[in-house]
Amino acid sequence: MDIIWFCALAFLLVGYFALEGFDLGLGMLLPILGRTQEERDRIVAGMAPFVLANEVWLVAAVGVLFGAFPQLEGKALSGLYPLIVSLLVTWILRDAGLWFRRRLDGRRWRGFWDTVIAVASLGLSFTWGLAIAGMARGFPDDLADPRGLLLGALVAALFALHGWTFASWRMPGQMTGSRRTGLALMATGALAALPIAVPLAFMAPSIVGLAAPDETLNVLGLMVVPFTPLMIGAQVWVWRTFRPERAPHPSFF
C-alpha cells in the first residue's frame, strides 16, 4: 500500500512538472516572445485553458503528502520554510497576474501584470530547483548553496524550452515562428520532469518509510479510486477541447 501511494505522489509531482512546466516557461518568455500587447494577449490565450488543470497537480500532490506521508509533510514544509514562502508568493503572484490582467482596460494595468507573470514564473521555477536540492541534502540550514542555484537555473531553462515548444505546438507558426508536433511537446515535457523524477527515484526508499499506517492508506484508496476515472477523463477532455489553432481568441485571462 505504501509503495502504491508513493507512486501516486511521484506521478502527481512528475505530472506537475511536465504540465505546469510549460505554463511557467511561457510565463517567463512572455516579454521575449510577446513584444507587443497583442502578442502577449495571444500567448496568454494559448496557455489559459490549461493553467487551472495543470497547477492543481501540485495541490493534489501536497494533499497526498499530507494524507499518506504526514511525517514527511511536516518535515519537508517546515524544513524548507523560506523556500516554501517563496514558492507560495511567486505562485500566487503568477496566478494574480493571469486572473487580473484583463479585468481592467488600460495598457499600463495589463502591462504591469504581464511583468508580474514573467518575474513570478521565473521565480517559481528557480525556487523549485532550490527546494529539490534542499530536500536531497536533508533540509540543511543554508538552502541557497551553489548546487541549488544551479538546479534552479536548470529547471528554469527546461521550463522555458517546454513553454517554447508548447507555443509552437498550440499556435503553429505564430508566436515562435516554428511548428512542433505533439510528440515534441511530450519529449520536452519529459525533459522538464527530469529534475523532480530523478531525485524522487533516489529518495524513494526513505519516503516510503515515512508512509502513514495501512488503515489510513486503505481508507484513502477507498475514497479516491472511484473518482480516478473521472479525474483522468476531465484532464483528457481539456486536451481534446483546446486543440492547436493559429490564433486562439483571447478570453478571460
Place this chain on the structure above:
Amino acid sequence: MEVLDLARLQFAMTGSVHFLFVVLTLGMAPMVAVMQTKHLVTGKPVYEGMTRFWGQIYVINYALGIMTGLVMEFQFGMNWSGLSHFAGDVFGGPLAIETLVAFFLESTFLGLWIFGWHKLPPRLHLACIWMVAFTAYLSAFWIMVANSYLQNPVGSELRDGRLVLTDFPALLTNPTFVAALPHVIGAGVLTGGCVVAGASAYRLFRRPADEELFKRSLRTGLTWAGVGALLSIGSGYAQIPLVMGVQPGKFDGEGNLAATVGFGFMILLAEMLALLILVMVIVVARVHRLRWTHPLIMLMAPVPFLIAILGWLAREIGRQPWAVYGKLTTADAITPGLSSGTIIASLVAFPGLLLLLAAVDYLLILKAIRREPGEVGLGRPPDTGDEVAAGPLPPHRAHAGNL
C-alpha cells in the same frame, strides 16, 4: 508576541480571508448553474445574460479563493508540523481527499467552463458548471470532516504517542460535523443570495428603468438569501446542544471571552439580517419597484461575511487551548524550533500580500458590478468586439524563432 501567538494570528488571518471567498463561492456556484440551466431549457437571452454577468463575478471571487487556499494547505506543514506528526495519520486523510479528488476536479472543470464557451456543446458546457458546483460542496464536506475531527477526535486512538485511525465512519458521523456542514452550506447560500440581491438593488437604484436582468436577479438573490438564512440559523441552533455535549463550557464567557462575545454578536447580527430578508421575501414579487428598499438591500450584502467570520472565530477560539480537543494543545502543535523572526518575515507574505490582493479583487468585483452586462468578458462570443483584432498575426516572427 510569542511565536505561538504569531503563528495563531497568521492562521486566523489567512483562514478568515480564505473563507470570505469560499463562502461566496459556495453560494454563487449553484446559483450560476441554475441560471445557465434555465437558459438551456427556456432559451431566453435574459438567462444567458444572468449566467455571464454573475458567472464573471463568481469567477473573479474564485481567483482569491484559490490563492488563499494554497496558503492554507501549505501552512499546516510549515507552522504546525507538530499537528502533522501527532494527528496527520487521521487528520491528513480528509484533507488529502479534498485536494486530490474534490479540488482537482473543481479546478479542471472550472477551466473547461471558463474557456469552453462557444467551444463545447451547450449541454456539456452546462455539465461543467454543475460539476464545479458539486465538487465545491464536496470540498466543503471533507474540510468540515477534518475540522470537526480537531473539534472532537473520534474514530482514533493513541498509539506510541500518535493518533491512529481506527474507525473511519465515525469521522463522518461526528456530532461536531453533522450539524456544522448544513450550517456552512446555509451560510454560503445566504451570502450568495445577499450579494446577488445587493448588487442587483444597486443596479436598479441607479437606473430604475426596466432592466429585466436585474429584476430577475434581485428576486433570485432574495429567495436564495431567505433559504440560506433559514438553513444556517436552523442548523446553527441544532448545533448548540451537540457542541456543548463534546466541548462543555465553550461559550460560558469565563474561559473564552472572545469566543463568547463573537458567538453572541454572530447570533444577534444573523437574526437581524434574517428578519430583514424575510420582510423582503414577503414583498419579493414587486420589490424591484419599491425603490426605497434598494439601499437597505445593498447594505445587507456585506453582513453575511461578517457573520461568517464571527462564527469561525467562535468555533476556533472556543476550543482553545486545544489544537486536537483534549489530546494535543496548540502550543504542542507548533513546528519545533520555529523562530519569531521567520514567522514575522512570512507575515508580510501571508496575510500581508493576500490582504492586498483581496482588496484588489473586491475592487474588481465592484467594477464588474458597475459595468454593463454587454461588457462582460466571460463567455464573450469570439466574433464580437474585443480590443484584440481577430485573425492571425503577420508572419514576421523570425526574431523570436531561434531560441
